[in-house]
Amino acid sequence: IYEHTKSHEWYEKAVEVIPGGVYGHLGPAEGCFMPMSAYPLFASKADGAYFWDVDGNRYIDLMCAYGPMILGYNDPDVDNAAIEQMKTLNCAVQPGTLMVDLAELLVDTVEMADWAFFAKNGGDVTNFALMVARAATGRDKFIAVNGGYHGVIGWTQGYGAPGVAKAEVLPKLMVNWGDVAAVEKLASEYKGEIAAFIATPYHHPVFEDNVLPPAGYWEKIRRICDREGIVLIVDDVRCGWRLDVKGSDYHFGFKADLECFCKALANGHNISALCGVESLKDAAASVMCTGSYWMSAPQMAAAIACINKMKTIDAPKICHDYGVKIIDRLTEVAKKHGFDYRFSGEPSLFYHRIAGLDGKEDPNFLLHQAFVGECVKRGVFMTNHHNHFTNTALTDADVDFIGEVADEAMGVVRNKSREILAQA
Numbered sequence: 001i002y003e004h005t006k007s008h009e010w011y012e013k014a015v016e017v018i019p020g021g022v023y024g025h026l027g028p029a030e031g032c033f034m035p036m037s038a039y040p041l042f043a044s045k046a047d048g049a050y051f052w053d054v055d056g057n058r059y060i061d062l063m064c065a066y067g068p069m070i071l072g073y074n075d076p077d078v079d080n081a082a083i084e085q086m087k088t089l090n091c092a093v094q095p096g097t098l099m100v101d102l103a104e105l106l107v108d109t110v111e112m113a114d115w116a117f118f119a120k121n122g123g124d125v126t127n128f129a130l131m132v133a134r135a136a137t138g139r140d141k142f143i144a145v146n147g148g149y150h151g152v153i154g155w156t157q158g159y160g161a162p163g164v165a166k167a168e169v170l171p172k173l174m175v176n177w178g179d180v181a182a183v184e185k186l187a188s189e190y191k192g193e194i195a196a197f198i199a200t201p202y203h204h205p206v207f208e209d210n211v212l213p214p215a216g217y218w219e220k221i222r223r224i225c226d227r228e229g230i231v232l233i234v235d236d237v238r239c240g241w242r243l244d245v246k247g248s249d250y251h252f253g254f255k256a257d258l259e260c261f262c263k264a265l266a267n268g269h270n271i272s273a274l275c276g277v278e279s280l281k282d283a284a285a286s287v288m289c290t291g292s293y294w295m296s297a298p299q300m301a302a303a304i305a306c307i308n309k310m311k312t313i314d315a316p317k318i319c320h321d322y323g324v325k326i327i328d329r330l331t332e333v334a335k336k337h338g339f340d341y342r343f344s345g346e347p348s349l350f351y352h353r354i355a356g357l358d359g360k361e362d363p364n365f366l367l368h369q370a371f372v373g374e375c376v377k378r379g380v381f382m383t384n385h386h387n388h389f390t391n392t393a394l395t396d397a398d399v400d401f402i403g404e405v406a407d408e409a410m411g412v413v414r415n416k417s418r419e420i421l422a423q424a
């Protein structure tokens with residue numbers, strides 16, 4: 001059973017000089033994570049499908065750095081491309097020509113793309129996408145889905161969230177995932193006022209089972225957007241490259257107007273991209289949007305190497321197949337111990353939870369939380385509230401290890417279940 005003594009010593013130091021110590025979703029945010037005692041807070045190194053914490057414990061990383069790691073940590077093809085590029089041109093007064101190479105590669109690879117634009121984080125391009133939609137339509141309002149995550153900038157957050165001007169959130173009209181009638185209703189209520197509909201390719205909220213698009217959903221949304229002149233933005237920051245290298249809109253059989261990529265785009269090198277259709281190119285060029293490091297060359301070299309490798313090895317298929325293997329193994333183990341185990345979403349980004357024991361439901365996530373904590377303490381890194389990610393560096397031996405750890409963890413949770421459920 002892993003100890004996290006050094007992690008917690010470093011955390012004590014961190015909170016003295018950094019607000020929140022480890023902030024955002026990577027830290028022990030209130031209400032999000034397992035008990036801190038189960039959880040490492042600082043990593044010391046990473047390689048392939050694993051990372052090590054500062055106490056020297058090794059983990060199979062089923063969060064893949066929350067998505068960026070798709071080919072395994074320290075992929076030599078991607079990292080060498082970045083290192084070689086760094087030696088000649090890094091962050092300079094002008095971009096390197098490989099910015100054009102990367103845009104061409106995206107236009108050739110991503111089905112909907114006629115152009116590409118580069119930034120650093122997912123939130124940079126979801127925000128740029130909304131700006132492009134507003135520039136193209138001259139409208140302010142937009143529709144988003146309850147529980148969808150698009151970053152941290154004002155409009156992505158809730159009305160009244162700390163630090164967010166209410167005026168930034170007001171143009172946002174909310175619907176529930178899958179509810180086409182609600183989109184229709186808003187489109188007629190605010191006719192001529194809605195710039196964009198923004199959503200992830202399927203619904204992957206936290207603390208909730210994930211939901212694939214209902215039959216005909218995207219076709220209907222596409223039709224409403226076409227009819228009303230609304231720009232259809234697909235936020236593919238999380239799913240991108242794990243479902244189809246041609247884009248997740250292609251995977252689900254429709255065409256986005258703007259598609260946002262980040263995470264797996266360069267296997268951990270910091271770059272994001274917005275791809276768009278021809279009719280929005282002038283609007284994109286009209287928007288003032290840039291950043292200190294947005295045109296740095298090494299990350300572009302990394303993205304080129306990563307995209308080429310993902311295409312060559314068919315990374316989405318490998319990620320899918322390992323997702324299926326892991327889910328099958330966990331289902332088998334859960335059955336043996338009498339747990340009601342459910343998974344949802346796509347296998348390469350599976351969401352799972354223990355929903356009950358011996359036919360009795362656990363609506364409070366307590367059994368699942370305990371299970372995840374016991375797995376983390378034994379070297380399988382998961383979270384209790386978020387979808388997971390698979391990568392191409394996993395092996396069948398890793399799946400066996402995950403199965404063995406889950407077996408032990410479920411045994412422990414089963415034995416302590418009365419105590420655990422009494423916390424409700």
Ligand code: PMP
Binds near residue numbers: 123149237
């Ligand atoms: N959209 C989605 C769907 C995401 O999952 C994320 C990151 N979790 C973002 C946008 C924001 O990306 P970033 O944190 O890189 O700004």
